[in-house]
Amino acid sequence: MAPIYIFQYLIISLCVQAFGVFVYIVYYTDFLLPTQVLESKVYDYIIVGSGTAGSLIAHRLATETNYTFVVIEAGGASNPLYEIPILGPMLHGSPYDWQYETIPQENACLAMEGNKCKLTQGKIFGGSAKLNNMIHIRGNISHYVNWFHGAHSESYIRQQFDFIEDNIIQLNKLRFTSQLSDYILEAAKELGYEELNNEYKIGFGKPLVSQINGKRWATSDNVKQKHVLINTVVEKLLFKKNRCYGIQLVNKKLFARKGVILSAGAFNSPKILQLSGVGPAKLLQSLEIQLVQELPVGKNLQDHIGTGLDLVLFNYSLSINAFNFFNALHVYNYFSQGKGPLTTTGCEVVGFVSTKSDTQPDIELMVLPVGISADRGSHLRNILRINDEVWNNYFAKLFDKHASTILALILHTKSKGEVYIKSKNPYIPPLIDPKYFTDGEDVKILVTAVKMIKEFIQTEKMKSFGAYLNEIPFPGCEGHKFFSDSYLECYIRHLTLSVFHPIGTCSMGLPDNKNSVVDTSFKVIGLDNLYVVDASVLPTLPSSNINAAIAMMASVFFDSQIKRKNIGQCHKRQRCFINYLSKDMCLKGDILLHCV
Template sequence: MPSSLETEAADYVVVGGGTAGSVIASRLTEDPDVTVTVIEGGPTDIDRPDVLTLRRWLGLLGGDLDYDYPTVPQPRGNSHIRHSRARVLGGCSSHNTLISFKPLPSDWDEWAGAGAEGWDAASMDPYFDRLRNNIVAVDEQDRNAIARDFVDAAQAALGVPRVEGFNKKPFHEGVGFFDLAYHPENNKRSSASVAYLHPHIEAGDRPNLRILLETWAYKLELDGTRATGVHIRTEDGEERLVRARREVIVCAGAVDTPRLLMHSGIGPKRDLEALGIAAVHDLPGIGENLLDHPESVIVWETNGPIPENSAMDSDAGLFVRRDPESGGPDLMFHFYQIPFTDNPERLGYEKPEHGVSMTPNIPKPRSRGRLYLTSADPAVKPALDFRYFTDEDDYDGNTLVDGIKLAREIARTEPLAGWLKREVCPGPEVTSDEEISAYARHVAHTVYHPAGTCRIGAADDELAVVDPELRIRGLEGIRIADASVFPTIPAVNPMIGVLMVGEKCAELLASGPKDEGDVR
């Protein structure tokens, strides 16, 4: 091996400068004696108003900062869903709506019940208080009049409580304006990169932190069962190896983390060998347990234009608990101050000039999918088969049917009813459960929450990929810290959960032995 490759090394190599990776890199380099190299596939978000202005989030989907993963055909759902994954520093926290929910106690306790010892709600709660992001309620200046009336109508129609601050205490149901990770005075994101990396990049006070931008990690370097580095390719095609003296931390997300592992020969042996990839470590759980929050949409034309003030066009939402035995909400709605008709238009529905949408969402879906490779070429995108609406009892499909019905109840209730001219899609003539289900499933879309493909679990769980210390089973010197470790999906937006995973991972690394396996 050329000596120049030997000298390019850091104590820790973080693959992915996204939501968790930004946290880990920042926390580890608080110790001036620790060196960290971050490998980020996208460009910087600094001086990028198209990224940093939260109100412009919708324009990022499908653009040059989006990896844009297709799904395989979905017999019971929408086969045209594109899964946005951000190609920019800060990852999906630089790309999403920054709706910010601390996972509910029932979410964390579900993890502990699945074998993630030490990840129960009581253990995880302190990590929320450590977050550096500016998490605040939607500011008064951004509270659109029709969104206010949606909140009032939902409360009147369904009898749910009004919530001011969803993160103040656990909830089972309620309606109100979201908490967002943003700065209301200028609508600037408080993403992972803004909160954890920008201060040090701008001040130049972390010489022990190196960030390689527009650099793709395509394979891990292994010495037996120990990860010792990462093979990278730059934008100009240069390839080299970055060595990790202590550990590699993979934070590439629920799509690209299993993708990188499998192209490194780590994964289901039979599948890898069928593609001609030498299997060096058989882990059948990699790529399994693919989770998401699917949702449908119902659209109304309004009686003319609505006010334009908004943080990001979907500032209020509703949670409902239909089953009193459920640990948390089992139906959720985003209220969009725009007519969200991308998928209905494919079926022939029109887009009104002025309109609003409600999107019934499944907080705890029961369908499980799978991610897998179709080629030995690392540049070929993996296949994402979410298997939407395939659970045995059709719980997911029935949840959307209930959601469309409840949305109509809210729309008939003042003060929201006075804004609405007509239901555009599916239309008032669609009334039977069968008709509603067919519509809701075939216009279903995603809120871009893939998770679960390298799940955490107990030692006797054959499909668990990481242990409660986030270490890959059977390997040394490598951990995973991103949404792929989720054994189950939280009932709420997962970004804050990923930030908390990053905080916990950084603590695990900092508190661990410094000399074990050190390959300096």
């Protein structure tokens, strides 16, 4: 390694380590502080998990009902510095990340240590929305209608999106992009693609992001701290016959009058259910856990996976790089105006394309202006667990170039995995086997998608910008002709990447379907007072980043299962009058009422 790159590595590593020390100090200071004193042991609703779904439900409970509730969060509180978008990846692998990983994969993740892919999930007040790319895209509305098996119309779901986008979620355009984004959009036009809107269709565009004044924003920002118990692990749910009446914490129990709402995510919601006796009978019996309800909890795991890191090269640096954070002007612009490179989400353009000449896309392309070689191996390589051979013989050879990524993701994987506990101890991580690429069709689609990336690089617009293809043979694939189908299959199976969109492990469906864990009202089948509302209930992957779909589902749950039950309940000392025009209408019998 040349001296200049060693110097860069040392400088970046020093800054990474300094921020890491800061993170640990903040985390353990909060962790060691006296825990919040609960107002009660009994609440109308207990929400387990403060991610997008849990926090949205909590916010609407606080602002639209008189119900009492508490949010239980296993992770720590956030910090103003964590809201700087460019620092999002710095929390990956930190105490604010569950630091989950797959079990060794036979058909994928071959470039990673132990053939295990990293599965980042937020362990922080706000959940994974505090670590993600902040992208908000509705996706294909018709898919959501299918999830509910006709219980809700397309018009109703659009209304839900309209409501949360207008009243709950903070959405804004990107406040900074590199030169690459405009060239990509021009290249997309050159290839015949249209501009993308906020919904589902083939095309390219700059996404809306959940930011406010350039700062990361999450639904948890709407929730008051008094309603949240942080650094608190739920050990199990409490049942009396088929009714869930509360939760077990490390040294206390909390009780729910109307419902326990699991919103702990696609890995932790099934884990908590299984620890509580809800899941596959054979698994629970092997761990001597009393069976409460046999359901396919943990099955049907799906994820958006792809490839393409550092595949686009330039002979000069773009306006965003690993050293932006050290620029005093950029720091000033962020804190004074909420602008500049520090506001970057990491993804500047998204595109939806079809590998089958269809009107429905099966691939998402995410344009990332900086590759993982940019930090010289100080952090990004470690959070992905890239092994030494691949790093030294591929990524480390790019230090004299500016590497960017057009990440190709398969939208609807046919390969499905599972999540299951391996112990009765709630502090031991679950085993996660996504079974990536066990269905060969997934590989074929990604092979075509990587060829599409090459088409982009070879457009006149991209060539005029100085872009060219990284032609270093990928370690382990040297025996194949470069960029042949067999080479690309080898490349994909080695450089397998999750964008951390796991879903499906507590799938929604009709009660008589053998794959269903919750019904279309989000209630766990066969059990009362227990609901699951998070990414785990999505039976299939959305045709977009998943955060918008999760927020919509949480809003549907609130309206259909909580607000409807609260209808007709006015605040004390209030009277109800007939009023068909008010936004605050409630229903009592067949008469619309308004509380005043």
